Amino acid sequence: MSRRLCARRTEGVDKNIWVEFTKLAADYNAVNLGQGFPDFPPPKFVQDAFCEALRGGPMMHQYTRAFGHPRLVETLSRFFSRIVGHEIDPLEEILVTVGAYQALFSAFQALVDEGDEVIIVEPFFDCYQPMVRMAGGKAVYVPLRPKAAGGGAVLSSGDWVLNPEELRSKITPRTKAIVINTPNNPLGKVYKIEELQMIADLCIKHDMLCVSDEVYEWLTYDGAKHVKIASLPGMRERTITVGSAGKTFSATGWKVGWAMGSGKLIKRLKAMHQMSVFDCATAAQEAVAQGFEREYEVFGTPESYFLQLPAMLYHKRNKLAACLQSVGLQPIVPEGGYFIIADISSIKVDSRDLSTEDEPYDFKFVKWLIKEKGLATIPVSAFYSPGHSKEFDKYIRFCFVKEDSTLDAAEDILRNFIQ
Amino acid sequence: MNTARLVLNCTKFACYPANINCRRRLCTSQYMMSRHSHTKRIAGLDKNVWVAFTSVAADPSIVNLGQGFPDIPPPSYVKEALAKAASVDRMNQYTRGFGHPSLVKALSQVYGKVCERQIDPFKEILVTVGGYGSLFSTMQALVEEGDEVIIIEPFFDCYVPMVRMAGAKPVLIPLRLKPGKKQTITSADWYLDPDELSSKFNSRTKAIIINTPNNPIGKVFTREELQMIADLCIKHDTLCFSDEVYEWLVYRGHQHIKIATLPGMWDRTITIGSAGKTFSVTGWKLGWSVGPEHLIKHLQTVMQNTLYTCPTPLQEAVAQGLLLNLKMIDQPECYFSSLAEELEGKRDRMAAILQEAGMTPVIPEGGYFMLVDVTSLNQDLSHMDDDDAYDYKFVKWMIKEKKLAAIPVTAFVGDESKKQFEKYIRLCFIKQDSTLDAAEEILKNWSKI
Numbered sequence: 003m004s005r006r007l008c009a010r011r012t013e014g015v016d017k018n019i020w021v022e023f024t025k026l027a028a029d030y031n032a033v034n035l036g037q038g039f040p041d042f043p044p045p046k047f048v049q050d051a052f053c054e055a056l057r058g059g060p061m062m063h064q065y066t067r068a069f070g071h072p073r074l075v076e077t078l079s080r081f082f083s084r085i086v087g088h089e090i091d092p093l094e095e096i097l098v099t100v101g102a103y104q105a106l107f108s109a110f111q112a113l114v115d116e117g118d119e120v121i122i123v124e125p126f127f128d129c130y131q132p133m134v135r136m137a138g139g140k141a142v143y144v145p146l147r148p149k150a151a152g153g154g155a156v157l158s159s160g161d162w163v164l165n166p167e168e169l170r171s172k173i174t175p176r177t178k179a180i181v182i183n184t185p186n187n188p189l190g191k192v193y194k195i196e197e198l199q200m201i202a203d204l205c206i207k208h209d210m211l212c213v214s215d216e217v218y219e220w221l222t223y224d225g226a227k228h229v230k231i232a233s234l235p236g237m238r239e240r241t242i243t244v245g246s247a248g249k250t251f252s253a254t255g256w257k258v259g260w261a262m263g264s265g266k267l268i269k270r271l272k273a274m275h276q277m278s279v280f281d282c283a284t285a286a287q288e289a290v291a292q293g294f295e296r297e298y299e300v301f302g303t304p305e306s307y308f309l310q311l312p313a314m315l316y317h318k319r320n321k322l323a324a325c326l327q328s329v330g331l332q333p334i335v336p337e338g339g340y341f342i343i344a345d346i347s348s349i350k351v352d353s354r355d356l357s358t359e360d361e362p363y364d365f366k367f368v369k370w371l372i373k374e375k376g377l378a379t380i381p382v383s384a385f386y387s388p389g390h391s392k393e394f395d396k397y398i399r400f401c402f403v404k405e406d407s408t409l410d411a412a413e414d415i416l417r418n419f420i421q
Numbered sequence: 422m423n424t425a426r427l428v429l430n431c432t433k434f435a436c437y438p439a440n441i442n443c444r445r446r447l448c449t450s451q452y453m454m455s456r457h458s459h460t461k462r463i464a465g466l467d468k469n470v471w472v473a474f475t476s477v478a479a480d481p482s483i484v485n486l487g488q489g490f491p492d493i494p495p496p497s498y499v500k501e502a503l504a505k506a507a508s509v510d511r512m513n514q515y516t517r518g519f520g521h522p523s524l525v526k527a528l529s530q531v532y533g534k535v536c537e538r539q540i541d542p543f544k545e546i547l548v549t550v551g552g553y554g555s556l557f558s559t560m561q562a563l564v565e566e567g568d569e570v571i572i573i574e575p576f577f578d579c580y581v582p583m584v585r586m587a588g589a590k591p592v593l594i595p596l597r598l599k600p601g602k603k604q605t606i607t608s609a610d611w612y613l614d615p616d617e618l619s620s621k622f623n624s625r626t627k628a629i630i631i632n633t634p635n636n637p638i639g640k641v642f643t644r645e646e647l648q649m650i651a652d653l654c655i656k657h658d659t660l661c662f663s664d665e666v667y668e669w670l671v672y673r674g675h676q677h678i679k680i681a682t683l684p685g686m687w688d689r690t691i692t693i694g695s696a697g698k699t700f701s702v703t704g705w706k707l708g709w710s711v712g713p714e715h716l717i718k719h720l721q722t723v724m725q726n727t728l729y730t731c732p733t734p735l736q737e738a739v740a741q742g743l744l745l746n747l748k749m750i751d752q753p754e755c756y757f758s759s760l761a762e763e764l765e766g767k768r769d770r771m772a773a774i775l776q777e778a779g780m781t782p783v784i785p786e787g788g789y790f791m792l793v794d795v796t797s798l799n800q801d802l803s804h805m806d807d808d809d810a811y812d813y814k815f816v817k818w819m820i821k822e823k824k825l826a827a828i829p830v831t832a833f834v835g836d837e838s839k840k841q842f843e844k845y846i847r848l849c850f851i852k853q854d855s856t857l858d859a860a861e862e863i864l865k866n867w868s869k870i
Contacts, residue, residue, distance in 0.1 A: 005658060008719040009565035009587065016718075018725040021518055043510040052507050052734075056500055063500070064490040064704040068472060100550050100706075104728040115460045132726045137460070178457075211457060240457075255514045255733030266457075273463040276472065277579070277586050278557045279550040283732055284704035285503075 015132035019384045026369065027378035033411045035400045036378035038187065038340045042405050044253040045307050051292035052256075055285040062285050069272050070098030070260070071287035077294045078260060084298075086233050094265040097272055100282050102217045102246040102259035105271075107133055108278070109213050109242045109261060112270035114139040118178035123164065125385035125394070127187045127215065134181075142172050143387040146191060157334045159191040160226070166200050173204065179211035180204075182231065185218040188343050188385050188399040190336020192226040195234075202234045211267070212237065217246035217259070218339040220308040223316045226337040232263070239264045242271070247290040249340070252311065252403075256286045315340075318402045318409060325413045326400070329420040340403045343382050347396045349420060362395035371398075377415045462586050470578055470832040477820055484859045486848040487826040489636065489790060490703040493853045496756055498745060499700050503738035512734045519721050520548030520709070521736035527743040528694075532711055534747070536682050544714040547721055548731050552666040552695035552708040553579060555720075558727070559662050559691050559710060560587045562719035568627035573613065575833035575842060577636045577664065592621050593835040596638065606794075607784040608640040615649055622653055628660035629653075631680065634667040637833055637847040638792055639785020641675045644683075651683045660716070661686065666695035666708070667788040669757040672765045675786045681712070688713045691720070696739040700756065701851070705735045764789055764851060771850040771857065778864040789851040792830060796844045798867075811843040819846075825863045 020037060027034045034041070043049065055062055069075070070092075079092035090096065099105040106129065114120060116138035122130050124145040134141045146162040182201065184193040193201075205212050212231055219228045232241040242263040248254035261271050300306045319335070322342055326333040332345035346367055355374065356366040364381035372378050382397035402409065475488055485492075494500075506512045519525070522542075529542035540546065549555040556579060564570060566588035572580050574595040584591045596611040603610065631650060633642040642650075654661050663680050671677045681690040691712040697703035710720050724730075742756075749755040753762075768784070771791055775782040781794035795815055802814040809817070812829035820826050830845040850857070 007563060007660075007716065008722075009561065009563055011565065012562055012719050012722045015726050016722045018518075020729070021725060024517070037515065039514040041511075041514070044513050049507065049513070053504055056504050056507070060492060060494045062704065063495050063702045064492070065488065066704060067475075100728045100731070107727045112460060112463060113457070115462075129726065129729070136726055209457075253513045255512060255516060257728070257730065257732045270459045270463060273459070276469050277463065277582055278554070278727065279706070280471075280553045280579075281706065282550070283706045283735060286732055286735075 011136050011138075015136055018132075019128055019380065023368070023372075023378065023380060026372050030372050030376060030378075032372045032376045032378035033408060033415060034378045035402070035404060035408070035412055036380050038401050038403065039248075039254040040252045040403045041408055042252065042403075044251050045310075047296055047307075048251045048253060048289065048293045051296075052285065052289035054292065055288035058285075058288065062288060064284065065281060066284040066287065068276055068281040069093070070096055070282075071284060071291065074098055074258075074287040074291040074294075077291045077298065078262075081294050081298050081301075082262065084301075086230060088238075090262060091265065095262055095268055097261045097268050097275055098282055098287060099259045099261060099275065100279055101248060101257040102215065102244045103129065103257075104275075104279065105242075105244045105259045105261040106130070106213070106215065108271040108274045109244070110134055110137045110139070111278075112274040113211055113213075113242075113267070114178055117176060119174060119176045120178055121169070121172050121180040121210075122387075123180070123182055123186075124387060124390060125186075125188055125382060126181070127183055128384050130181050131387065139178065140176075141387065142174075142177070143390065144169050144172050145386075145390065146186075146189065157332070159186070159189045159334055159336045159338075160194075162189055162191055162334075164197065164200070169201070170204060173208050173210070177208060177210055179213055181213045181215065183215040184231075185216075185221060185226075185228065185336070185338025187218070187339055188341045188380070188382055189334065190339045190341055190343075192222050192228060192338040193231075195227075195229045198229055198231045199234060202231060202237050205240060206236045210240070212241040213244065214241055215244045217244065217249045219245065220250060221312050221315060221340065222338040223312060223319060224337060228338070239266070242267055247286075247293070251290065251293050251307070256290070258282065258286050258290045315403060318404070318406070321406075322400060322402045322409055322412075325409075325416060329416050331416075331420075340401050341399050342402060343397045343399045345396055346398055362391050364395045364398055368398055375415050375419055377412055462588070465585075470828065474816070474826065474828060477826070483820060483824050483826050484856060484863060485826045486850070486852065486856075486860060487828050489849045489851070490697075491701040491789075491851040492856055493701060493851065495701040496742070499702060499738060499742045502741035503734060506734040506737035506741075509734075509737075512737055514733065515730055516733040516736065518725055518730045519543070520546055520731075521733060521740065524548055524736040524740040524743075527740040527747070528709055528711070531743050531747050532692075532694075534750070536679060538682075538687070540711065541714065545711060545717055547710045547717055547724060548736060549708050549710060549724065550728065550731055551697060551703075551706040552664065552693050554706070554728075555691075555693040555695075555708045555710040556580070556583055556662070556664065558720040558723045559693070560584060561723045561727075563660060563691075563716065564589045564627055567625065569623070569625045570627055571618075571621050571629040573629075573631060573635075574835060574838050575635075575637055575830055576630070577632060578832050580630050581835070589627065590625075591835070592626070593838065594618055594621050595834065595838045595841060596635075596640065605784060606781060608635070608638045608786045608792075611638055611640055611783075613646065613649070618650070619653060622657045622659065624657075626657055626659045628662050630662045630664065632664040633680075634665075634670060634677065634785070634787025636667065636788055637790045637828070637830055638783060639788040639790055641671055641677060641786040642680075644678050647678055647680045648683060651680060651686050654689060655685045659689070661690040663690055663692045665692055666698045668694065669699060670761050670764060670789055671787040672761060672768065672785075677787065688715075691716055696735075696742075700739065700742055701760065705739070707731060707735055707739055767850045767852070767857060771848065771860075774857075774861045774864050775848075778867045783845075789849055791848050791850055792845045793827075793848060794844055795846060810839050812846055816846055823863050823867070825860060 383391035
């Protein structure tokens with residue numbers, strides 16, 4: 003064909019680190035601390051729920067309600083209404099999506115027009131930027147920066163903060179929305195209420211929307227508390243909150259997520275949803291509904307998976323952080339989430355062993371680590387804007403939501419080549 | 422440590438004077454509404470026939486022959502494959518974004534055999550959220566402002582809004598009923614006028630969408646008809662998006678032909694399939710796009726920026742189902758043929774019931790829908806909302822008065838063709854015998870008050 007084939011909206015968004023690095027990890031059979039998924043199974047009650055859903059009669063295998071399986075939206079409503087302290091309408095204020103990924107896509111497509119600006123806090127889950135771009139919007143970045151560290155103190159994600167003046171300076175009449183992610187991927191920062199209030203004040207003052215990606219909402223450590231920005235005064239009407247069954251129930255392969263927000267905003271996401279996928283798989287939604295029903299009953303008790311999982315991950319986090327520390331890699335201990343990032347500056351790799359492609363140092367390092375040492379991680383500059391990636395190219399990201407045996411294998415590799 | 426200092430020293434932000442950001446307007450929710458109105462791409466796209474009619478028909482007292490899903494169970498081995506897949510730990514986590522390896526390999530084998538060509542599982546296939554998701558990925562990847570896309574009426578209703586959402590212009594051409602009175606009308610009596618079709622192509626035409634077997638008419642395009650379309654695609658250098666979700670549901674005397682197998686067409690065609698329609702599991706929402714690498718790669722780009730990957734255990738189960746049926750492909754036990762056989766019986770039964778009731782069915786050559794001409798019933802609907810086309814009124818009346826749900830066919834056509842189709846309703850016959858029995862009861866008693 004002689005004519006132009008692909009639509010312009012696909013230009014500049016064709017590279018994807020997950021596609022690239024997952025393949026590499028698989029090709030080299032690496033110990034995989036790269037992509038963020040557990041290598042242990044979902045809790046039994048959730049697996050049982052799925053099997054029960056499959057046995058649940060013919061309608062379990064046919065189309066369900068487009069905007070969310072009734073049992074699921076009702077239980078999400080009940081569960082989260084109790085958390086936020088007000089009624090969330092199951093039919094008007096919740097949209098079930100194919101993973102949080104599709105909730106984000108629907109939000110950007112429904113709310114961002116050509117020429118709109120969207121503020122993204124760096125480091126950011128990489129999909130925000132291409133999604134904003136695909137919607138015709140312009141991404142404007144504001145970085146989290148570490149407070150001046152006391153000499154030798156172990157850094158925590160809590161030490162990375164937004165500068166309010168800097169954030170304010172990014173707002174223009176074209177700013178449509180800000181995207182925040184708490185707990186944050188990759189840094190693990192859990193925004194404190196004062197920080198969210200500062201952002202909320204700006205949203206209200208400048209009439210901006212807020213997309214709040216809270217997929218790791220249950221995973222907080224060291225007493226850090228997850229706060230929903232939508233629960234702050236004046237924010238409910240202007241916030242889309244995104245959640246994930248995959249991260250909640252350690253079942254990333256089910257691809258069930260949701261967007262919650264005011265009816266006016268969710269209505270637009272619904273229009274987008276019915277133009278793109280129309281509805282989501284029934285049985286998976288049924289199983290997630292059962293999972294939440296069970297959690298509703300045991301919430302706050304030791305039985306709750308939402309307490310058990312972070313407790314389990316806390317130990318894994320500490321284990322990996324200690325190992326990284328011991329081999330001279332500087333971890334930034336996360337207050338929440340699935341990941342630890344570590345400074346690799348101290349590791350000397352012969353530059354002849356690294357690829358000659360024009361890419362940031364951490365990309366080259368990660369590829370070398372996969373191919374030569376059999377350990378997969380993710381380069382952190384992938385979570386920065388093109389303009390800033392070269393400044394953050396000495397960090398790599400480790401996922402610690404792995405069996406202890408996987409973490410042990412990773413530790414062996416690190417100890418062997420660094421010492 | 423060095424990196425931290427770099428971050429502290431980073432001064433890549435400009436300082437705007439404070440007054441630019443000062444809005445002297447009240448932040449009332451009214452103001453918010455006008456500033457935060459919907460984006461242009463979804464303007465006017467919120468109306469949807471399924472959303473309108475499915476909730477009404479969900480009332481259990483209504484016999485639902487409306488939305489196209491089976492109320493018969495899927496084959497048990499497919500459900501078992503899913504249960505088995507879900508019990509494998511790794512199957513509950515992310516798989517390959519463009520399609521679970523075992524599924525794309527199985528698809529490559531099935532379609533490789535059907536198309537008689539080597540199909541690269543990783544470069545020439547994309548797994549999506551249903552046939553719907555495939556259509557969406559295709560449009561977003563390959564269609565944009567300035568393009569025209571030819572759509573044949575009646576069309577599965579999402580084609581037009583998807584083309585519009587991609588910024589392009591839909592160009593419609595209706596199937597026309599061959600003139601001359603006949604005892605029995607079939608979907609083969611509906612045809613595309615070659616000159617009319619030719620007139621729709623121009624230098625802006627990016628693609629034509631075809632759907633065979635067609636929803637709602639059930640037409641199975643013949644080789645000659647597809648050749649005619651192919652000739653135009655090649656002449657005008659356009660793409661072809663071939664929606665073949667009902668590809669296995671073709672009745673005796675007819676053959677499903679893949680336009681991508683005609684000379685010159687593979688490189689310009691995206692062929693869309695559906696696990697939901699293939700295995701009677703519409704609630705699994707898995708589909709696929711098959712085509713040349715230079716087109717599929719753009720669909721893959723869309724995928725990685727929209728939902729990234731499809732559910733793993735479902736893909737594994739579909740892979741198992743495909744491999745099982747591939748082994749039996751020329752045997753009667755193969756679901757690809759046994760389902761068609763089962764449905765042919767239901768089709769014939771449905772047609773007979775409708776004729777008894779004084780309606781005129783259009784017997785489909787494929788698919789699981791039947792168009793029914795209700796003209797001869799002479800149903801007076803003058804008391805109903807004038808804004809609606811006749812078929813919308815008829816269906817609403819029928820749901821309310823007769824407790825039988827169907828779908829109005831003008832939902833599948835553009836404004837200019839509404840008059841041509843407004844006496845038709847669409848019935849779905851992939852229903853268990855008890856549902857068809859209940860429909861028969863209603864239709865038998867139609868004339869009685």
